[in-house]
Amino acid sequence: MRPSRSLIQKPWRTAAELSALLIAVVVAFPLYWMVLSAFKPAGEVRGDRPVPWTLSPSLDSFRRVFENEDFGRYFVNSVVVALSVVVVSALIAFLAATAVTRFRFKLRTTVLVLFLVAQMVPVEALTIPMFFLMRDFGALNSLLSLVLPHLAFSLPFAVWMLRGFVKAVPDSLEEQAFIDGASRTRFLWQILFPLVFPGLVATSVFSFISTWNDFLFAKSFIINEPSNQTLPMALLVFFDKETPDWGGVMAASTVMTIPVLIFFVAVHRRLVSGLGGAVKD
Amino acid sequence: MRIAASVAALGMAGLAAAGCAPSTSDGGAKEDEKSGKLRVWLFREVGNKPKEKVVDDVVARYEKKHKDVTVDVQYIPVDSRAEKIKGALNDPESAPDVIEYGNTDTAGYVKDGGLADISEEFADWGATSQTDKTAKESVTVDGKQYGAPLFVGVRALYYRTDVFKELDLKPPETLGEIASTAKKIREKKPELYGIAVGGAYTYGAMPFVWAHGGELAEPKGEEFAAAVDSPEARKGIKAYTDLFGDDNCPAGKCAKMGGNETVEAFAGGKAGMAIGGDFNRQAMEDGAVKGKYGVVPLPGVKKGDIAPAFAGGNNIGVLKSSDHRTLAVDFLKEIAGKRTQEELFSAMGFLPTFSDTREKVAKKEPFVEPFVETLDAGTKFVPVSPAWGEIDASLILPGMFQEIVSGKKDVEGASGDAAEKMDEVFRK
C-alpha cells in the first residue's frame, strides 16, 4: 500500500497506529490471562487479588497436563487427523470449486446451497446418525471416524472460499492452454492448481483450526481405543463440575493453542497474500 | 426458487420413507465367557495417579485369582463420560464390561438398557450387609440392584475460623442461626458474603428443603409426583432463598452461582461460610483460606439436628452387553470391596460406602468426621427415576431458585410452576 501511505497525513497515521496497538492489547489480554493463569500456582488462579502477574510462577499445571498418559500420542493423532482433513478437503474442494465456477450447469446454485446445509444443523443432532454411519462403516474408534465427519464439515466452507480464487484465474489462460494442446487434466493440475495454491493454503487454515479444536466427535466416536484420542481430550480431563482444575484447563489450552499460533505466524504472510487472490477478478 | 423446490423434494422423500425405522443397535449379551480380556472404564480424576496405583493393585490381585483373564482399564475424562457411555450403549462391540458411573445416572442407564441386574450377586456378597442405606438406594431401581457403590460424597458447612474468632461467633447450630450468623458477618465485614449460596446450587439448597420436612418428589404409583410445592418444601425453599440479598449474598452475584462457584468464593477468602463437599478439600487447601477453616455438619431446624444431605458419589456397574458377566461381577466385588475402598480413601479421600470401613477411616482422618457424622445422621437421594436426568438437565430447580432470588416470582408461584414442569417430565 505504498502509494496510499503518502496520502495519509502523519498525525492521522500516528493516531491510527496507537489505536491499533491499543486494540491489539485488548484483544490479546484474554490470551495473556489464559497463559498467566496456566503459570499461576493453584490457589491464585481464582484468588481474591486479580493481578496481571504472578510472583511465584509454577509449572505444576503444565506438569498435570503432560502427566496425562500418552500425551505425545494424542498430539500426533491430532496432527494426523487435522492434516488429513486439510489435504483431502483441499483437493476435493479444488475440484468442486472448479466445477461451480468454470462451468454453468443446471442445479449449480442448488449444489452450492446443499454444501452449506449440513452446517445449519446443530452438531449434537447429527452426532447420532453420524455415529451409526461410522459404526456401519466400521470406522468407530479409529482416526478415520474423526477425519470423515470433519472432512464433511470443512468442505462447504472450503468450496465457497475457493470459488473466488478459481474465478480469479483469467479465462484467457484456459483458452491459451487448450490452444497449446493441453488436455483438460493437464490444465487442471499443472496450470490451475499452482495458481490457486495460495488460496488453498489460506482456506486450509479454517479446516485446520476447526478440526484441531473439536472434541464433540472425539469424545463420541473414539469409544474404547484410548490410543486414538486427540488433544482436546487432554483438556476435558480438567473440566469437572464439582472440582474443576482451572490451572490445568488453562495450561492444556495453552499447549493446544501454541502450535496453531506458531503455524499462523509462519504462514500469516502467505495467508494474507493467498486470501487476497479471492478478489482479483 | 428452484433451490427451495429441490430441497422440499428432498424433504418429501424423507417423509415417504418414514415407514422404515431409524438406525438402532441390538444390545444384550449372548455368552458368559470365563477367560479373555475384561474391559473396565473408570473416571479420570484430576490428579489421577494415586487412583491408578490403587487400581493397579486391584487388577494384580484379581489377575492372580483369575489366571486366564487380563484386565484392561481405561480412564475416561469425567466431562466426556455421557458421550462415551452412550457410545458404548449404541455399539456393544466397543462397550466395556465394567464401568464406573455417577450415582444420579443409575435410573437413566437402566432405562437405556445399559446396566445388568446383579441383585442376586449383591445379596450373596457378604460385605453388602454393611452398605450404607442411601448408597444402596443409589444402585437400586424398582427393588433391583444394578451395581455396587464405590464411594459417597457429601456436603457440610465450611466456616472461617479466623473470622468467627475475630467476631466472637460460634458455628451455627440451626438453619436459623446460619441466617443470623451470616448477616452478622456481612454487617461487620461487608467485603465478605456471610454464607456463599448459589441460585444454581441445587445440592446445597436441597438440605434446606429436606430439613423442613419437604421432598423433591414422592413416589406415586409406578412413577413420581413432584412435591416441591408442598408447604414444608416451600418453607425450606424460602429459608434458602432468604439468604440472597444485600445483607448476605447479593442476588446480582449469587443468583447465578453453582456449587463450584460458592466453594471458590469461600476458598478465595470471599465468604464467612459455605456449603461444600468432602471432595472440595483440595480447593480449600490451595486457596486463601488454607489453615483458616473448620467444618461442621449442616445443622437442621432444631438444635442438635443435622440437615439431611444429598449423598452423591460413584458406583461400579456391569454392562448388560458384557459377555464376561461372571468375571465382571467378580471384578466389581474386588474394586468396590472394603479393602479397595479403604485404599481409595487414603489415596484420593473418597469416603467409603461401607459403614464399618467408614468408621475405621474416620478415626485416622479428623477432617472427614463432620462428613461421616452427616452421613450417619441419614442422607437423601434424588428420585430414582429416568425422568430425573431430564429434570436435572433442563435446570428446572435452579430455574425455580433463580426466579425467586431475582424477584421474578414469589416462592408459591415459582415452586408451583416448577412442580408442574417436573410432573410433565415424570408423566412422559
Added chain:
Amino acid sequence: MSGTTTAVASPAATAPGPKDGGGGRERRGGAVRRHPRWTPWLYLLPALVVIGGLLVYPIYQLGLISLFHYTQAQASGGEPATFQGFANYSELLGDSQFWDVLLATVLFAGACVIGTLAVGCSLAVLLTRIRAVPRLALMLAALGAWATPAITGSTVWVFLFDPDFGPVNRILGLGDHSWTYERMSAFALVFFEVVWCSFPLVMVTTYAGIRAIPAEVLEAASLDGASVFRIWRSVMAPMLRPILIVVTIQSIIWDFKVFTQIYVMTGGGGIAGQNLVLNVYAYQKAFSSSQYGLGSAIGVVMLLILLGVTLVYLRLLRRNGEEL
C-alpha cells in the same frame, strides 16, 4: 468462461496479441463447449460423494428420527422406536418458551453477525493504514484469539469479568457489578466474546482482499477526496463482495448456532433461562437427556430457518446482479 463479466477477465483486454486467431474461437463459445456435459459433475463427484454420504444421509436419518419417539433407550435397542408423526414438532412449537428463545436467538445472532462484520472490516481498513510493526501486533493478537478453543475463550472471559475475582471491573472501576445478572448485560458480555473470537476471520480475509485491490483504484478514490467510509462503500466493498458474501453466510450460520459461549458464560442459559438461545435450549430440552427425537425435530427446524435466511440473502444478491 462466458459468464464472467469483469473487464480483467475478458480475453480481449488481457490477450490482445494475434495468437492463433483467438477471436474465432471466442465466437464459438470458448471453454464451455469443449467439455462434455458431464464434466462439471465429474469434478463435483468426490465432493458430492463426501457430502452425500456424510451429510445428506445423516440429515435424512435426522428427519426420520424426528418423527419417532427416539431416546437413548431406542438407540441402544433397549426399547423399540415408535413412529409418532409430528408429535415432536407439535411439542416444540406448542412450547411458549421456544418462541421466546427463537426471537432472542434471531436478535442476538443478528447483532453478532453485524458486530463481527463491522469490527472485522473496520480493523481490516485500519490495518492498511498503518506501518508494519503495529500491524503485526494487531494481526498476531487477532490470530491468537482465533486459535483459542471456544471453551477456553469463554472460560477466560468469565474469569476476566467476574465481579469478585476478575480484573476488568477493577480496571474499569465498576466495583462488584455483576455482568450476568441482567439479561441485556449478560447478552452483551457474550456478544463481546463472540465478536472477539470471530472477528479475526473477517479481518484477515478482508484485509487480504483490500491488499489485492489494485493500488491505482484506491489512489484515485483518495485523490477525489472521498472519506474513508465513502471509499469503503463505493470502492472496496463492491470489489470485496465475493469474500464478504462467504463470511456473511458463514457468520449467520455460526452465530445462529452459538452454543459454547452462552453455555459456559451464562451457566447454561442465564438466570432462570433468560439468556437461552436455540442451540442451548435444544441441548437442555433434548440432547443432554438423550431425547434424540425431539432434538432432531429442533435440528430440522433450525435447518429450515437457516436455509430460509440463506436463500433470501442469496436472492437479494441476485436481484442486485451479483452472480454466485
